Amino acid sequence: MNDGEVEESSGSVLAERRTNVEVSDKATAKAAASFQPEELDELLRLYYQRFFPFQLFYRWLNYGHINDRNFFGLREFCLTLKDDVYLRYQSFDNQAKMEERLRQKDPRVIPFKIDIGPIYSARITDTKLNPSIVPVERELIFDIDMTDYDEVRLCCSGADICGKCWPLMVLAIKIIHRVLTEDFGFQHIFWVFSGRRGVHCWVCDKKARSLKQAARSAIVEYLTMIKGGNVGKARRVQIQDSEHAAVAKALNLVRAYFLRHLVREQKIMESKKGLPKLLSMLEDETLIAKVKKTIDNTHGSEKRWNSLVEEVTQFVQEKKGTPEYRKVRNMLDEMQVQFCYPRLDVNVSHGLNHLLKSPFSIHPKTGRVCVPINPDFADSFNPFDVPTVKQLEHELNVAYDAAKNQMDISTPDDAIENKKVSPEVEAKKTSLKESIILFETFVRRLEASWKRQRDRAEDQKMEF
Amino acid sequence: MEVFGSAQKMVKREALTTNKHAPTFTTNFFLEPPYYESINLQEFEAYAIERLKVLRAFENVAFKSPRGSPEYAEAIIKDINKDLRYRYIRPLTITSEDVLLENKRRDVLSHFILRMVFCRNEEQKRWFIQQEVDLFRFRLSQEDASTISLFLKESNLDYTPLPDEEYRNIRPILEKSTYHYNNSQAIADTEFYKIDFLEALDSVRQRKVYLSQGWAYVPRRLLLDVVCGRYRDHLAMELSKLSRVIADSQEENRLIPVLNSLASGYTGSSYSAGEFEFGITVDNLDQLSNESFPLCAKNMHEHLRKDHHLKHHARLQYGLYLKGIGLSMDDEMKLYRTEFMKGGMTDKAFKQHEYGVRHMYGKEGRRVNYTPYSCIKIITGNPPGPDDHHGCPFRHFNPSLLQQRLKSYGVPPKGVEEVISLVSRGHYQIACTKYFEITHKEKLENALVESIQHPNQYFEESRRLLHPETVKETQSTFLRKPAEPVNVMQNSSTAQRAYSGPAGPVSSFDETADDFLGDIDLDAALLDAETSQATTSNSMNTDPSNGQQRAA
Numbered sequence A: 001m002n003d004g005e006v007e008e009s010s011g012s013v014l015a016e017r018r019t020n021v022e023v024s025d026k027a028t029a030k031a032a033a034s035f036q037p038e039e040l041d042e043l044l045r046l047y048y049q050r051f052f053p054f055q056l057f058y059r060w061l062n063y064g065h066i067n068d069r070n071f072f073g074l075r076e077f078c079l080t081l082k083d084d085v086y087l088r089y090q091s092f093d094n095q096a097k098m099e100e101r102l103r104q105k106d107p108r109v110i111p112f113k114i115d116i117g118p119i120y121s122a123r124i125t126d127t128k129l130n131p132s133i134v135p136v137e138r139e140l141i142f143d144i145d146m147t148d149y150d151e152v153r154l155c156c157s158g159a160d161i162c163g164k165c166w167p168l169m170v171l172a173i174k175i176i177h178r179v180l181t182e183d184f185g186f187q188h189i190f191w192v193f194s195g196r197r198g199v200h201c202w203v204c205d206k207k208a209r210s211l212k213q214a215a216r217s218a219i220v221e222y223l224t225m226i227k228g229g230n231v232g233k234a235r236r237v238q239i240q241d242s243e244h245a246a247v248a249k250a251l252n253l254v255r256a257y258f259l260r261h262l263v264r265e266q267k268i269m270e271s272k273k274g275l276p277k278l279l280s281m282l283e284d285e286t287l288i289a290k291v292k293k294t295i296d297n298t299h300g301s302e303k304r305w306n307s308l309v310e311e312v313t314q315f316v317q318e319k320k321g322t323p324e325y326r327k328v329r330n331m332l333d334e335m336q337v338q339f340c341y342p343r344l345d346v347n348v349s350h351g352l353n354h355l356l357k358s359p360f361s362i363h364p365k366t367g368r369v370c371v372p373i374n375p376d377f378a379d380s381f382n383p384f385d386v387p388t389v390k391q392l393e394h395e396l397n398v399a400y401d402a403a404k405n406q407m408d409i410s411t412p413d414d415a416i417e418n419k420k421v422s423p424e425v426e427a428k429k430t431s432l433k434e435s436i437i438l439f440e441t442f443v444r445r446l447e448a449s450w451k452r453q454r455d456r457a458e459d460q461k462m463e464f
Numbered sequence B: 001m002e003v004f005g006s007a008q009k010m011v012k013r014e015a016l017t018t019n020k021h022a023p024t025f026t027t028n029f030f031l032e033p034p035y036y037e038s039i040n041l042q043e044f045e046a047y048a049i050e051r052l053k054v055l056r057a058f059e060n061v062a063f064k065s066p067r068g069s070p071e072y073a074e075a076i077i078k079d080i081n082k083d084l085r086y087r088y089i090r091p092l093t094i095t096s097e098d099v100l101l102e103n104k105r106r107d108v109l110s111h112f113i114l115r116m117v118f119c120r121n122e123e124q125k126r127w128f129i130q131q132e133v134d135l136f137r138f139r140l141s142q143e144d145a146s147t148i149s150l151f152l153k154e155s156n157l158d159y160t161p162l163p164d165e166e167y168r169n170i171r172p173i174l175e176k177s178t179y180h181y182n183n184s185q186a187i188a189d190t191e192f193y194k195i196d197f198l199e200a201l202d203s204v205r206q207r208k209v210y211l212s213q214g215w216a217y218v219p220r221r222l223l224l225d226v227v228c229g230r231y232r233d234h235l236a237m238e239l240s241k242l243s244r245v246i247a248d249s250q251e252e253n254r255l256i257p258v259l260n261s262l263a264s265g266y267t268g269s270s271y272s273a274g275e276f277e278f279g280i281t282v283d284n285l286d287q288l289s290n291e292s293f294p295l296c297a298k299n300m301h302e303h304l305r306k307d308h309h310l311k312h313h314a315r316l317q318y319g320l321y322l323k324g325i326g327l328s329m330d331d332e333m334k335l336y337r338t339e340f341m342k343g344g345m346t347d348k349a350f351k352q353h354e355y356g357v358r359h360m361y362g363k364e365g366r367r368v369n370y371t372p373y374s375c376i377k378i379i380t381g382n383p384p385g386p387d388d389h390h391g392c393p394f395r396h397f398n399p400s401l402l403q404q405r406l407k408s409y410g411v412p413p414k415g416v417e418e419v420i421s422l423v424s425r426g427h428y429q430i431a432c433t434k435y436f437e438i439t440h441k442e443k444l445e446n447a448l449v450e451s452i453q454h455p456n457q458y459f460e461e462s463r464r465l466l467h468p469e470t471v472k473e474t475q476s477t478f479l480r481k482p483a484e485p486v487n488v489m490q491n492s493s494t495a496q497r498a499y500s501g502p503a504g505p506v507s508s509f510d511e512t513a514d515d516f517l518g519d520i521d522l523d524a525a526l527l528d529a530e531t532s533q534a535t536t537s538n539s540m541n542t543d544p545s546n547g548q549q550r551a552a
């Protein structure tokens, strides 16, 4: 039994709850479930031929350097081949070179995993880096991984995720996205499903790409509430600046999440695993005893929660004017934050040379595509609906079969080889469609901003 | 000897016009190098040592009291003698123009001399920048408002105040989002500056200011931090440039021995491997960890034993620490191998780590002889994320965890309380020193302990106390009165040692002003191991036995 099946079974529970499940969805879901990591090389060959959106990808990472033919070539890619053969410091002059490399047919050189590194000061050509070549530019990136939430998850642990814990990722996206756009003024933010158990964030504004390390870590710290070093036993964080606009806004999101997901859905107040954890965060023995007593006489998670809130509020009131007041005044919020505020790995974000899995690459374990997530509709993103590469193959064949009946059309392989259609077009015939459109929208918005800049520069020239 | 003559590349300029009108204020951004002049070697050293005294005073005071507090200001004035104070901190109001000019000259010269001294090594550079920024901040805080305005203008720091209308519109938000000690301070904040967030990173980092669309709304009171941040950046950039120039002229430059010995005088040894031998092997590490490891190393060691794994930054910090206490490369390899394999890593996957370890010992990549991290580097470096075990427990643990940990190591309640109280006031190194005192009480008797500056120093002193027979080098750099900077003329052995240097070139730091890029080579090498290991752990899950466990 493999991991993919475990995820799939919990996924189908989720799918049942959805209202418009079409018949074809069920067929493809079945096809997806049958994904086997052993056939990955064959599936990947097809994926790079028919689905990987090279053109959009190049337009994105070339960042409008139309006249600077060397820009894309300065980017580091890291390819992981079959059996964990690991190639760092790869680079491609242009889109064609990249296509050529990824589409090589020999299964021994097909990349199982594609990671993106920084832009270097000079072209890297070797597997060992020349010390005089240094990273000069890099998107601001965040990597949020479900395993970092293990101390507070009630449902799964490790690499497993389910419909109950996934909303943690949604909350992380909402909180971080708001800060990046409203507080820091960034506009070009790309959220991507990591293919298995987390999300990645790429901030691509020019200003974000040229940030120094100190600035990157300052942004991460601005976003950080839960500091590391307290692994094992979840203790309550301390929040002293709950009035700060950014914190206040995050707290609103946290409270709503906590009530909906933890109190109501996961029934934390009746949970054998959750309740003791929550109670221990009250830290004051007398208070814990008192709350326990009240709770024993109350039934239902939400009712219990309300009585806890009452008890704690009263406790805090009584401390007013004492030296402990500072420590306990935000107690309720602090507990909720501890349970669901995003855990950030500062080491991913602060350096320029950290590698991050490429959007639209395939997770080698689950076979799922690393598809973009629309942050405005993060709630409706379901990781178990993300197509696997196996499912895509199936869907494309179905699409061609249907078309063949109506008109004279060649097989998908012919179509590609005769350059009749691009992967961007092919992918739109499958459940990857929305993802491609999202990517397109993101790239177009980037391009529009460069055009505005050029126009402005032109205008200025005209004035003289 | 024409010192600046021999270092012409650095200061190849004709007499400069800056500060010719000798401004009355002492705060100086040091935008321009000194006048082109010759000074002899004795003067060169004397100036350097004089300024070093001032900087060391700043360092010591910052250990004892929080920057910006009244105690801090008092201690600075008290710890720096009158003559130096007039020259470097606050000039006498009534004095001759000659004296003023001479003080100015010394200030500028000594600053630029120390730049040369401290620019060549990451660790030293960090130290120098920290102390110079503190000195700068202190001077600035002593100036009156109009002088500050003038200074800002002269230094091209023309920050425009927030327009009244905008201020009125967002005033309630500003009041809530601006950090203040008390309400009266909040009410006093009526003048705000709208500054690119990149210039107010310290305030942003700590959420001390309101942020909107990339603008930081900084009250006048916190503008000081912004200016200091600018100064820090400026200094870091200048030092990087300078280090390249000096590296280029390394061979022929007669100054190098002098610079080396001055540099070594700042906080003693850099704890490169091999300076001390304690007979350390994999087999006695557990015992050593119990007896003599500082909390940071003990924490990482225990996690390595327990989890059979350490993440990237901990491997780096702990690995270099072990190297520093004299663990051989082979033994370090053995340690990691044994533990990681216990954690289920395959032989093949460990290959990447082997490369990382060899790299740390300077056998791969640029073959740099990396030195163990000092406390300052650990405290100011990457904070640990969840599941990370690097960093300084005093700085990065939450207080309740620290408390619990101290208790479990047998620290009595009163000791725990003292340590926690130091930590809560931000005195992490003093807290660590206290911990040392408590755990070595019986051997210490009444010896005076200077504050811990380096995890390896902690270890060394502990061994010296507990098992003096195992320590080859006998001179303690620790149990003593605060040291004067080393005078090269009198202490040729120090100069000798510093000049002959550790094996291999000293890690140089160029390319950018970023703090950690100097380690990039090592970082990348170890990251290789990290990433490949992530891939490996994926493949580990395909292991049928693993799948069964899951199913069960």
Ligand SMILES: [Zn+2]
Residues within 6 Å of the ligand: A153, A155, A156, A160, A161, A162, A163, A164, A165, A166
């Ligand atoms: Zn779950």
